[in-house]
Every structure is written in structure tokens, then in C-alpha cells.
Amino acid sequence: MLKTTVLLWFTLCSIWAVGRGPGNDQKPPLKTVIVDAGHGGHDGGARGELSREAILALEISLRVRDLMKQEIPDLNVLMTREQDELPGNQSSINAALRWRADYANRSGGDLFISIHLNATAANQRYAKKQVGTKQQTYYVYSGKGKKRKKIAKTRTVPVYEKYKLPATVSGTQTYILARDWYNIKLKSVGNKSEIYDTGERDTLDQEMIQMDPVEARIRAQQYTKYFFQKSLTLASFVEEEFARSGRRSWGVLQRDWDGIWVLQATQMPSILVETGFIDNPEEEAYLASEAGQLEVARGIVNAVKRYKAMLENPEKTITAQGETPGQ
Ligand SMILES: [Zn+2]
Known part of the structure; x- marks a missing residue:
């Protein structure tokens, strides 16, 4: 009898628990x-x-x-x-x-x-492309000791522009x-x-x-x-x-x-x-x-x-x- 009661109790508990679960309303x-x-x-x-x-x-x-x-x-x-x-x-x-x-x-x-x-x-990717050129100044040195001289020179370098790549x-x-x-x-x-x-x-x-x-x-x-x-x-x-x-x-x-x-x-x-x-x-x-x-x-x-x-x-x-x- 006790066994049956305990079993019934557990059965009722589990029914209650299932019934309480979401989706079982x-x-x-x-x-x-x-x-x-x-x-x-x-x-x-x-x-x-x-x-x-x-x-x-x-x-x-x-x-x-x-x-x-x-x-x-x-x-x-x-x-x-x-x-x-x-x-x-x-x-x-x-x-x-x-x-x-x-x-x-x-x-x-x-x-x-x-x-x-x-x-x-x-x-959000970017790339760069050349849009033209510009003159850039750079320096070289010639001679030795007291005769050493800094000489400005120019060269042509490309100019780049950053642009956004299509998404x-x-x-x-x-x-x-x-x-x-x-x-x-x-x-x-x-x-x-x-x-x-x-x-x-x-x-x-x-x-x-x-x-x-x-x-x-x-x-x-x-x-x-x-x-x-x-x-x-x-x-x-x-x-x-x-x-x-x-x-x-x-x-x-x-x-x-x-x-x-x-x-x-x-x-x-x-x-x-x-x-x-x-x-x-x-x-x-x-x-x-x-x-x-x-x-x-x-x-x-x-x-x-x-x-x-x-x-x-x-x-x-x-x-x-x-x-x-x-x-
Ligand atoms: Zn959001």
C-alpha cells in the first residue's frame, strides 16, 4: 500500500511537472x-x-x-x-x-x-588607385670631408587615392x-x-x-x-x-x-x-x-x-x- 501510494505520488508529481512545463497549457x-x-x-x-x-x-x-x-x-x-x-x-x-x-x-x-x-x-574594404603624379624632392650628398655638399633633386612619383570597394x-x-x-x-x-x-x-x-x-x-x-x-x-x-x-x-x-x-x-x-x-x-x-x-x-x-x-x-x-x- 505504501509502495502504491509512493508510486501514485510520483506519478501525480510527474503529471503535475509535465502539465506545468511550457507548451502544455x-x-x-x-x-x-x-x-x-x-x-x-x-x-x-x-x-x-x-x-x-x-x-x-x-x-x-x-x-x-x-x-x-x-x-x-x-x-x-x-x-x-x-x-x-x-x-x-x-x-x-x-x-x-x-x-x-x-x-x-x-x-x-x-x-x-x-x-x-x-x-x-x-x-568595408578599401583599395588604392593612381590618380596622377607629383614632384618629390630628395637629397643626395657628394664630395668628402669639408667639401661634402647636400644637393636637392626632384623626381616624379605616383599619387594614390584610397577608395571604397563595393560591398x-x-x-x-x-x-x-x-x-x-x-x-x-x-x-x-x-x-x-x-x-x-x-x-x-x-x-x-x-x-x-x-x-x-x-x-x-x-x-x-x-x-x-x-x-x-x-x-x-x-x-x-x-x-x-x-x-x-x-x-x-x-x-x-x-x-x-x-x-x-x-x-x-x-x-x-x-x-x-x-x-x-x-x-x-x-x-x-x-x-x-x-x-x-x-x-x-x-x-x-x-x-x-x-x-x-x-x-x-x-x-x-x-x-x-x-x-x-x-x-
Ligand atoms: Zn542589431
């Missing part, structure tokens, strides 16, 4: 989506020739929100910011990063999508948190990329990451257990949709060596979308245009539709554009 599997426009205010993010990341990320995020509300009306779409400012009236970038994740958590978000633009040193790196990347982020290793699920964002402050200072190692470890474990696969699935959908619209896709990536706070601290599946390279003038023009922004928003919303359909109907294979075969 009674509510619909995808109800609230948090759209996070990266940066804002004095944190302008990466720089283009004409624009800043904070502004374009906000414009794209607002289009994502509008399209998502229009096409998935039963979804609750929340924004971390709707103005060009750091969210939550925060003045420091680190505090704002914390605020973004806390807001998503306390709003009961089921999905977190952070929207950014990329930049890379590889797009060569373009395309989209979607980040998910690394499985073993806490161990800080370099690894990726998709293409191993040498192209990393140089204009970013998406990660916290090392001291801040170290500030609460227990909390960080628990969150990383929770992410691995409940959110990794879902985040990876959504990220793959996003990159597939971008590729379908003709963009160059770098695929799903992980940035293990420094973590990404908004992915690490959100208690829900989460992705960070780098929608293109702002320091590539061609991509900057595309991402600043209405057509470009709508196309990017369309890709993200299509991916969310597919993700939602998958959660609601896990047996069906969902193909691109959120349609089930035969529909």
Missing part, C-alpha cells in the same frame, strides 16, 4: 507573439550610408505587426517598442535588453521575434540560442559563417552575463529542454521564406561565444532575424524601401503561419507559405 499553442525591434534611441545599431539599423528595424517590425494582425487575427501581437527609443523608458542599452526579455516573459509571450539588420567589416556581403541570417550557450563554445547548426554583425550591441557585457550565473544556467537549460527545437523550426521557416523571395539565405546560425541576451532570457521559443546588411548599399536601399520591407515582413509572417499550423496540427507536413498539401 490549456490555451492555444500560439496566442501571443512579441515582436522586438532591435536597438532604438541613442542605440542606433549598425550604420548604413543613409540610415541606421534602429530605424529600419522599427519600420520592418511595424509592418510585421500589421501584416500578422491582418492575416492571423486571433494572434495577440505585442511590440517591445513602437518609437525610435530604447524600450521601457530605459536609458542604458543593457537595462533595455533586460527589459525586452522581462516584458516578453511577463506578457506571457509564446514566441519572441527580434528584428535586426546586419553589418560586417567584410563590406560584397548580403543576405539574411536567423539566430537561435546555442544549445550549450552556457559553456561558450563555437558551433553552429547551419553554415559556419565568418560574417558577424559588427554594428551590434545585442549582447550584454561579459560582467553582466556573469552577474547572475545561476539564473543564466537555469534559463539556458530551460531553453534547451523546451524551446530549442521550436526555435530552430521557426528559424528554418523564416530562412526558407526569405530564400523563396530570392534573398541570399545564410541559414540558421548560433552565436555561442557571447550569447544573445534576448534569446537567452526569454522563456519561450525565440529567434533573432538579421534581415539584411545595412552596410551594403544595395541591401540598404531594399530594406529602406516599402516593397523590400513588405517582402521581409511577408516572409516572417508566412513563417509564423507555418509554425502556428505545425503546433496546432503536428501530424501534417506544412510546406512553404503556410499551406498544407492539397489545400
Whole structure:
């Protein structure tokens, strides 16, 4: 009897534990989506020739929100910011990063999508070319002892000018948190990329990451257990949709060596979308245009539709554009 009671107790405990686990609630599997426009205010993010990341990320995020509300009306779409400012009236970038994740958590978000633009040193290459010649004075010495004389002479030398080479790196990347982020290793699920964002402050200072190692470890474990696969699935959908619209896709990536706070601290599946390279003038023009922004928003919303359909109907294979075969 005691054995049975103990067994029953353990069974009840595990049912309770499973029931308490994220994703096992009674509510619909995808109800609230948090759209996070990266940066804002004095944190302008990466720089283009004409624009800043904070502004374009906000414009794209607002289009994502509008399209998502229009096409998935039963979804609750929340924004971390709707103005060009750091969210939550925060003045420091680190505090704002914390605020973004806390807001998503306390709003009961089921999905977190952070929207950014990329930049890379590889797009900032210079070369020099000869633009003319000039006369240069130089000196020679002749004679010995007291008769030694310094003689000025001239020669013709080329004149060079430094110029910027066209940007060569373009395309989209979607980040998910690394499985073993806490161990800080370099690894990726998709293409191993040498192209990393140089204009970013998406990660916290090392001291801040170290500030609460227990909390960080628990969150990383929770992410691995409940959110990794879902985040990876959504990220793959996003990159597939971008590729379908003709963009160059770098695929799903992980940035293990420094973590990404908004992915690490959100208690829900989460992705960070780098929608293109702002320091590539061609991509900057595309991402600043209405057509470009709508196309990017369309890709993200299509991916969310597919993700939602998958959660609601896990047996069906969902193909691109959120349609089930035969529909
Ligand atoms: Zn960014």
C-alpha cells in the first residue's frame, strides 16, 4: 500500500511537472507573439550610408505587426517598442535588453521575434588607385670631408587615392540560442559563417552575463529542454521564406561565444532575424524601401503561419507559405 501510494505520488508529481512545463497549457499553442525591434534611441545599431539599423528595424517590425494582425487575427501581437527609443523608458542599452526579455516573459509571450539588420567589416574594404603624379624632392650628398655638399633633386612619383570597394556581403541570417550557450563554445547548426554583425550591441557585457550565473544556467537549460527545437523550426521557416523571395539565405546560425541576451532570457521559443546588411548599399536601399520591407515582413509572417499550423496540427507536413498539401 505504501509502495502504491509512493508510486501514485510520483506519478501525480510527474503529471503535475509535465502539465506545468511550457507548451502544455490549456490555451492555444500560439496566442501571443512579441515582436522586438532591435536597438532604438541613442542605440542606433549598425550604420548604413543613409540610415541606421534602429530605424529600419522599427519600420520592418511595424509592418510585421500589421501584416500578422491582418492575416492571423486571433494572434495577440505585442511590440517591445513602437518609437525610435530604447524600450521601457530605459536609458542604458543593457537595462533595455533586460527589459525586452522581462516584458516578453511577463506578457506571457509564446514566441519572441527580434528584428535586426546586419553589418560586417567584410563590406568595408578599401583599395588604392593612381590618380596622377607629383614632384618629390630628395637629397643626395657628394664630395668628402669639408667639401661634402647636400644637393636637392626632384623626381616624379605616383599619387594614390584610397577608395571604397563595393560591398560584397548580403543576405539574411536567423539566430537561435546555442544549445550549450552556457559553456561558450563555437558551433553552429547551419553554415559556419565568418560574417558577424559588427554594428551590434545585442549582447550584454561579459560582467553582466556573469552577474547572475545561476539564473543564466537555469534559463539556458530551460531553453534547451523546451524551446530549442521550436526555435530552430521557426528559424528554418523564416530562412526558407526569405530564400523563396530570392534573398541570399545564410541559414540558421548560433552565436555561442557571447550569447544573445534576448534569446537567452526569454522563456519561450525565440529567434533573432538579421534581415539584411545595412552596410551594403544595395541591401540598404531594399530594406529602406516599402516593397523590400513588405517582402521581409511577408516572409516572417508566412513563417509564423507555418509554425502556428505545425503546433496546432503536428501530424501534417506544412510546406512553404503556410499551406498544407492539397489545400
Ligand atoms: Zn542589431
